[in-house]
Structures are given as C-alpha cells and as structure tokens.
Amino acid sequence: xxxxxxxxxxxxxxxxxxxxxxxxxxxxxxxxxxxxxxxxxxxxxxxxxxxxxxxxxxxxxxxxxxxxxxxxxxxxxxxxxxxxxxxxxxxxxxxxxxxxxxxxxxxxxxxxxxxxxxxxxxxxxxxxxxxxxxxxxxxxxxxxxxxxxxxxxxxxxxxxxxxxxxxxxxxxxxxxxxxxxxxxxxxxxxxxxxxxxxxxxxxxxxxxxxxxxxxxxxxxxxxxxxxxxxxxxxxxxxxxxxxxxxxxxxxxxxxxxxxxxxxxxxxxxxxxxxxxxxxxxxxxxxxxxxxxxxxxxxxxxxxxxxxxxxxxxxxxxxxxxxxxxxxxxxxxxxxxxxxxxxxxxxxxxxxxxxxxxxxxxxxxxxxxxxxxxxxxxxxxxxxxxxxxxxxxxxxxxxxxxx
Amino acid sequence: xxxxxxxxxxxxxxxxxxxxxxxxxxxxxxxxxxxxxxxxxxxxxxxxxxxxxxxxxxxxxxxxxxxxxxxxxxxxxxxxxxxxxxxxxxxxxxxxxxxxxxxxxxxxxxxxxxxxxxxxxxxxxxxxxxxxxxxxxxxxxxxxxxxxxxxxxxxxxxxxxxxxxxxxxxxxxxxxxxxxxxxxxxxxxxxxxxxxxxxxxxxxxxxxxxxxxxxxxxxxxxxxxxxxxxxxxxxxxxxxxxxxxxxxxxxxxxxxxxxxxxxxxxxxxxxxxxxxxxxxxxxxxxxxxxxxxxxxxxxxxxxxxxxxxxxxxxxxxxxxxxxxxxxxxxxxxxxxxxxxxxxxxxxxxxxxxxxxxxxxxxxxxxxxxxxxxxxxxxxxxxxxxxxxxxxxxxxxxxxxxx
Numbered sequence: 001x002x003x004x005x006x007x008x009x010x011x012x013x014x015x016x017x018x019x020x021x022x023x024x025x026x027x028x029x030x031x032x033x034x035x036x037x038x039x040x041x042x043x044x045x046x047x048x049x050x051x052x053x054x055x056x057x058x059x060x061x062x063x064x065x066x067x068x069x070x071x072x073x074x075x076x077x078x079x080x081x082x083x084x085x086x087x088x089x090x091x092x093x094x095x096x097x098x099x100x101x102x103x104x105x106x107x108x109x110x111x112x113x114x115x116x117x118x119x120x121x122x123x124x125x126x127x128x129x130x131x132x133x134x135x136x137x138x139x140x141x142x143x144x145x146x147x148x149x150x151x152x153x154x155x156x157x158x159x160x161x162x163x164x165x166x167x168x169x170x171x172x173x174x175x176x177x178x179x180x181x182x183x184x185x186x187x188x189x190x191x192x193x194x195x196x197x198x199x200x201x202x203x204x205x206x207x208x209x210x211x212x213x214x215x216x217x218x219x220x221x222x223x224x225x226x227x228x229x230x231x232x233x234x235x236x237x238x239x240x241x242x243x244x245x246x247x248x249x250x251x252x253x254x255x256x257x258x259x260x261x262x263x264x265x266x267x268x269x270x271x272x273x274x275x276x277x278x279x280x281x282x283x284x285x286x287x288x289x290x291x292x293x294x295x296x297x298x299x300x301x302x303x304x305x306x307x308x309x310x311x312x313x314x315x316x317x318x319x320x321x322x323x324x325x326x327x328x329x330x331x332x333x334x335x336x337x338x339x340x341x342x343x344x345x346x347x348x349x350x351x352x353x354x355x356x357x358x359x360x361x362x363x364x365x366x367x368x369x370x371x372x373x374x375x376x377x378x379x380x381x382x383x384x385x386x387x388x389x390x391x392x393x394x395x396x397x398x399x400x401x402x
Numbered sequence: 403x404x405x406x407x408x409x410x411x412x413x414x415x416x417x418x419x420x421x422x423x424x425x426x427x428x429x430x431x432x433x434x435x436x437x438x439x440x441x442x443x444x445x446x447x448x449x450x451x452x453x454x455x456x457x458x459x460x461x462x463x464x465x466x467x468x469x470x471x472x473x474x475x476x477x478x479x480x481x482x483x484x485x486x487x488x489x490x491x492x493x494x495x496x497x498x499x500x501x502x503x504x505x506x507x508x509x510x511x512x513x514x515x516x517x518x519x520x521x522x523x524x525x526x527x528x529x530x531x532x533x534x535x536x537x538x539x540x541x542x543x544x545x546x547x548x549x550x551x552x553x554x555x556x557x558x559x560x561x562x563x564x565x566x567x568x569x570x571x572x573x574x575x576x577x578x579x580x581x582x583x584x585x586x587x588x589x590x591x592x593x594x595x596x597x598x599x600x601x602x603x604x605x606x607x608x609x610x611x612x613x614x615x616x617x618x619x620x621x622x623x624x625x626x627x628x629x630x631x632x633x634x635x636x637x638x639x640x641x642x643x644x645x646x647x648x649x650x651x652x653x654x655x656x657x658x659x660x661x662x663x664x665x666x667x668x669x670x671x672x673x674x675x676x677x678x679x680x681x682x683x684x685x686x687x688x689x690x691x692x693x694x695x696x697x698x699x700x701x702x703x704x705x706x707x708x709x710x711x712x713x714x715x716x717x718x719x720x721x722x723x724x725x726x727x728x729x730x731x732x733x734x735x736x737x738x739x740x741x742x743x744x745x746x747x748x749x750x751x752x753x754x755x756x757x758x759x760x761x762x763x764x765x766x767x768x769x770x771x772x773x774x775x776x777x778x779x780x781x782x783x784x785x786x787x788x789x790x791x792x793x794x795x796x797x798x799x800x801x802x803x804x
Binding site for chain 2 (some may be wrong): 046060061062063065068070072074075076089091092093094095096120134135136137138139140141143145147148150152157159161162163164166167168169170171172173176177180183184185187188189190271280282317328329330331332333334368369370371381382383384385386387388390393394395398
C-alpha cells in the first residue's frame with residue numbers, strides 16, 4: 001500500500017511515492033479531514049492524539065515522545081514584541097527540535113510499508129534533521145544514511161553519529177544533493193525524508209494542530225515561524241486548510257514566515273509580488289540552519305503566506321540576537337539562533353503595524369539552544385571569590401539586587 | 403507566610419525557612435495529602451496538574467513547561483535490561499533536565515513570598531542545576547547568584563551565563579560551599595535552592611507523581627533513578643509516601659538508586675548495612691554530574707531504598723557506557739552519562755535477581771545528552787563521497803543493508 005499524493009498547485013494526483021509533481025512543485029499527502037472535530041482527538045501521547053488526521057497511528061518507542069510541546073506566555077516577551085505572544089517550545093523534543101514530528105511519522109510510515117518498497121531511510125542535512133532522522137531510524141531498526149556537507153564541524157558530526165547511521169560527508173554542490181537523493185532513493189528503495197517530502201510535511205502538520213487546539217474554539221490571529229526549505233511552513237499550512245475544511249476552525253490564522261536577511265529568497269519573492277521563489281546567493285548569517293538559498297518548497301510557503309493574509313519577512317542578525325537574548329534573560333528560554341527569528345519576526349510585524357498589540361500570536365521556537373552553547377552565551381569568566389570571603393560577596397550581591 | 407517543615411528522621415517541626423533539622427538531617431515540607439485521589443488532578447499543564455499536592459499553583463511563564471515528560475517503552479531496551487522498562491524522558495525540559503521541576507516550584511514559591519523574607523535566589527552547581535536555576539530565576543525576574551567550581555570548562559560557563567545570573571567561580575573546598583550558602587543565604591535574604599532543600603525536593607516529587615499516574619490504578623514494581631545529593635531521591639520517596647497515605651496507590655514501588663562505582667558513598671553504606679552515609683574520597687567517573695562524595699541527603703536516600711524494599715547500587719563506567727550506547731542506537735534516545743546509570747542499574751538488578759523479567763520498572767533518564775555531545779558520540783569522520791558517485795554509494799549501502 002502506498003499513500004496517495006496530490007500537488008497543492010496543479011492538483012495532479014499519484015499513487016507513486018514521489019516528492020515532486022511533474023509540474024515541478026512539491027506534492028503532499030492526499031487526506032480527507034471531513035468530519036474532523038476536536039472531540040475526535042484521542043488520549044494517545046503527544047502528536048498521536050491527532051491520529052484521525054494522520055496516515056498512521058502511534059508507533060511506539062521514542063516516536064511516542066514526539067509532539068505535545070508546551071505553549072507558554074511571558075509578560076516580558078509580550079512587552080518585547082509589543083503583542084500577546086504564545087511561545088511554542090519545540091526544543092522539548094527527544095532530539096531538541098521540531099524535526100522529530102516529521103521523523104516520527106515518516107519513519108513509522110516506512111516501517112509500516114506505507115512508502116512504496118522503501119526499507120531504509122535517509123536524509124540530507126547538516127544539523128537538526130540529520131540527528132532527528134538518525135535517532136528515529138535507530139529506534140525503528142531501519143538502516144539510515146545521512147549525507148552532510150564536508151565542511152561540517154566534527155563536534156556536530158559526533159552528535160549525529162551517536163545513533164550510528166551511515167554518515168557520509170559529500171563533496172560538491174550541496175544543494176543539488178537534495179534532489180539527487182530523492183531521485184536515486186526511489187531507485188534504491190531508500191526513502192529520503194528530506195525536509196519537504198510528503199511524509200515529513202504530514203508530521204509537521206501537528207505543530208499547527210496543537211497550537212489551534214490550545215486556542216479552540218478560538219484561533220490565534222497569527223502563527224509565526226522560521227522558514228528554510230518551506231517544509232514546516234507547508235505542514236502548518238496544510239493543517240490549517242484541513243481544520244478549516246473540517247469546520248474545526250472558523251477562521252484561518254495568518255501565517256508569517258521569517259528568514260534571515262542574508263539569505264531570504266522567499267521574503268524577496270514576497271516583497272517583489274512574484275509568483276515563484278527563485279534561488280539567491282546566500283550571505284553569512286548567525287541563523288545558519290535556515291539559510292537555504294534555493295528552498296524546494298519556497299513557492300508553496302509563499303503561497304501559504306499570501307493565501308492566509310500573512311507575509312514572509314526577513315530579519316537582521318542584530319534583530320535575531322536581540323530576540324535570542326530576550327528569550328533567555330526575560331523568559332528563561334534557550335533557543336538556537338534560527339528559532340529566535342520567530343520572535344524577531346513577531347516584533348517586526350507589530351512594528352510594521354501588520355499585527356495589532358491586542359492580537360494573539362503563536363511564535364514557534366523550533367529548536368533548543370542546548371546544541372548551540374557557543375553562540376548562546378557570551379564568553380565569560382564570571383566573578384571569582386575565595387570561600388572565606390563568601391559572606392562579604394553576598395552582602396555586596398544583595399546590595400546590588402535591592 | 404512560610405511553609406512548615408518537618409524532619410523525616412526525628413519528626414521535629416519548624417516554621418523557619420531552614421533546610422536542616424537541628425538533628426543534622428534535611429527537612430522537607432510538611433504537607434497533608436489526605437483525601438488526594440487521581441481524579442483531583444487538574445487540567446493545568448505539566449507538573450501543575452498535581453497542584454493539590456503542591457504548596458503553590460501554576461505560576462505562568464516557563465515554569466508552566468516543567469514536568470509532563472514522556473514515558474516510553476522500547477522492545478530493544480527491554481531486551482537489553484532483561485525486564486519491562488518504562489523510560490521517563492526528563493531531558494524534555496526547558497533546560498534539558500529534571501532539575502527544572504524543582505527550580506520551577508522553588509522559584510515560584512520565593513516569588514510568592516512563601517520562603518521567608520527571601521527576595522533573591524541562588525544555587526551551588528556545576529551543571530544542570532546552575533542552568534535550570536538561572537533560567538527560571540530570569541523568567542521570574544528574581545536576582546540569582548550561581549556558585550560554580552573554578553575548574554569548570556568555559557563552554558559550560560557560557561551556557562549558564564546566557565540567562566545572565568551573577569555567576570561566581572569559587573576557590574576552596576567546593577563541598578563546604580553547599581552548607582555555607584544555606585547558612586549565609588538565610589542571613590542575606592537569598593534562598594539557596596541547592597539540590598536537597600525542601601522547596602526543590604517538593605518540586606521533584608512530581609517525577610514520581612507522573613510515573614504513578616501513568617500506571618494507575620496499578621503501580622510500577624520499581625522506580626530506578628540516579629542518585630547524587632539525594633534530593634531527587636527524597637522527592638520521589640516523599641511522593642510515594644504521600645500517595646500511599648492518601649490511598650492513591652495500594653503498593654509502594656521499590657526504589658533503586660544508582661551511583662557510579664568510583665564515587666558511591668550511599669551504595670557503600672547500603673551494602674555495609676550502615677544507618678548513615680559517610681563521605682568518601684571520590685574517584686574519577688564519566689558520570690561526573692552525580693559524583694557527590696558527601697551527599698547531603700544521602701542518609702535520607704538510604705532510608706528510602708531500605709523502607710521501600712529497594713537498594714542502592716553502584717555501576718561501573720563500562721556499564722554506564724553500554725547503557726548510554728544502547729539508548730542511542732537501539733532506542734534513539736540521547737542521554738547524559740549520569741542518566742544512563744538508571745538503565746545500567748536496571749540491568750544490574752535484573753541480573754542480580756532482585757527484579758524479575760516480568761516486572762515493570764520505571765527508569766528515570768534525568769537529562770538530555772545534547773549538552774554532552776563530546777561524550778555521547780565517538781569521534782568520527784564518516785564515509786566520504788563525491789556527488790557524481792552518489793548512486794554507486796547507495797548501491798553499496800543497500801547491499802549492506804539487505
């Protein structure tokens with residue numbers, strides 16, 4: 001059995017386990033949300049409570065720990081952004097990022113024989129997705145190959161390697177590898193769970209399902225998330241379409257996607273009023289994990305922003321740093337630089353007047369800062385005290401604290 | 403208002419916000435669980451669903467994200483340990499460890515004026531607890547001082563520093579600092595949330611509350627967790643006592659606490675049949691974060707193991723490495739070395755015949771491996787492939803995978 005796929009753009013359908021439509025745009029799974037109601041949510045853990053909207057039920061193992069992330073508010077963050085912000089903490093996942101939702105679903109689908117004759121999995125990534133895919137494949141006992149760029153720091157390689165995938169550094173143009181693996185994977189019976197393929201997108205729907213359920217029977221005015229390949233953006237949009245089609249949400253929240261200014265092909269297409277996203281030459285940014293110069297689902301993300309009345313915006317590294325710092329010192333939340341774009345973007349759209357101060361915005365913090373210790377904190381040696389001088393130090397500390 | 407405290411050992415009571423009884427043993431909060439039933443759990447997020455057993459309700463902000471961690475099973479881990487293992491993933495916390503439960507409750511209590519006249523917080527730690535306390539204090543807008551040993555790696559210092567506490571390296575005997583801060587803190591109006599103080603222990607109860615609720619109306623046969631200061635062990639024991647007193651559990655699970663063999667004062671006291679834990683000279687172990695040579699709640703943990711029919715055991719670094727590796731490659735779970743002791747200890751007690759293969763054991767994986775990248779993976783350079791040779795590589799890969 002293979003799941004049916006449909007092109008969001010031209011409407012073409014196929015039962016072949018492909019990621020791309022003949023028209024060139026990405027496919028996603030064909031689903032039938034009709035009749036879904038929030039009461040249909042099950043008591044299964046995490047993302048599996050939405051099994052009636054997913055192609056597969058809870059698979060067991062670490063996959064059961066995907067989803068179910070907290071949504072918190074913090075008055076100081078509201079003040080920083082200028083509106084009511086609901087922070088979705090995707091870092092609270094087994095491998096520390098939102099990627100675990102797509103890996104959990106994708107790998108369970110492969111293990112259940114729902115992805116054609118694929119009996120192994122792979123991915124192309126230099127960070128979160130590599131780690132996530134390797135971890136969930138290990139748990140499902142599926143062979144896994146992970147392609148990484150050959151300039152990856154050895155420390156990050158060790159993190160991925162702990163799950164013992166076939167780990168391969170690749171020389172040559174890394175962008176081309178994405179499509180090459182999709183093509184060659186089909187030939188070799190390896191399901192490449194790259195960032196915007198239908199199975200991964202289907203798992204990424206659950207970010208939006210959780211946000212919307214938390215607001216039900218209302219909806220948030222907007223959802224803001226970082227965008228790189230456009231896979232997560234596609235999943236969030238697909239979820240909103242399904243919920244709206246089923247009548248579970250009366251209004252569709254506006255979708256705002258955020259890129260780093262140094263590499264912002266989707267934001268540039270949005271600003272230019274273009275119908276398609278074209279590749280750019282990437283500059284340097286601290287938000288390296290979303291610096292995708294040629295996003296495979298860029299046009300789909302562009303469409304999602306337009307059709308929901310949102311936007312795609314670009315923020316500077318300074319804005320990203322300010323948001324990351326505010327999350328840490330005001331809200332006690334550590335995020336990676338690319339995740340901080342969600343808050344930086346929220347603040348920006350409020351300043352631009354697109355979002356009102358009275359609105360409620362869900363900002364998706366896609367990954368923990370624990371993996372990025374070196375960028376999160378500034379180098380410090382701290383104060384220093386000798387044990388006998390402890391009381392003296394504390395007197396001084398409380399003096400300052402008063 | 404101050405919360406009342408009682409000594410588990412001599413039964414002395416006080417309204418003073420102290421951590422130690424005059425008899426020398428640690429105090430914990432006096433609570434009244436009578437009449438508690440699982441139906442009394444609220445719909446609040448995470449650990450706050452047990453508000454009827456806690457001295458404070460959901461405080462808002464990042465504290466709302468504490469607790470509510472997944473409990474998963476994995477057939478390969480059952481095979482590794484030789485029994486039915488339920489893995490409690492405490493790494494899925496805002497700062498990646500179980501410490502967030504105690505920080506969330508402790509800091510909220512201080513902010514609410516329930517901790518005497520304390521208007522600032524502090525802690526003594528070289529890792530998880532430092533990060534956790536600093537993060538939750540930042541969110542609560544409380545001044546926070548963190549004392550760390552002066553040989554701490556600068557990278558770990560940067561991780562703590564991102565939350566902008568007053569960070570102080572201390573020269574001199576680090577163990578003495580623990581008691582000194584408790585004494586001086588009271589004088590200076592600073593509540594030191596060290597690892598076994600009553601407020602932190604009260605938050606740590608929720609680990610066991612969640613485990614027991616997941617098994618209700620049954621109970622697990624045993625709970626296995628790493629032990630260092632004995633604070634977490636005390637919290638888990640206190641929760642079981644309260645649940646049993648309330649009649650919410652018919653039987654009390656056996657408590658097994660695990661230490662690294664190189665630094666195992668509580669295990670040594672248990673083996674010797676001693677009534678008290680005395681300090682040892684610590685050797686080197688990869689599980690450095692639980693290498694506490696003079697555990698302040700060691701005797702209380704010893705009592706907890708004995709009274710529940712469990713034990714305190716010591717495992718070697720090789721056993722810890724094997725458990726850490728099995729969690730990664732069999733279950734896709736990354737944990738820090740000290741957390742892997744929970745699985746190593748489970749395997750050991752099964753081998754020793756204390757736990758049956760048909761038993762159900764909750765093993766508490768106290769912290770994520772994401773902070774310990776360098777110890778989790780072995781150094782690797784991976785395979786290497788040139789882009790045009792991709793198809794050839796995949797042919798070889800699937801050949802091996804078949």
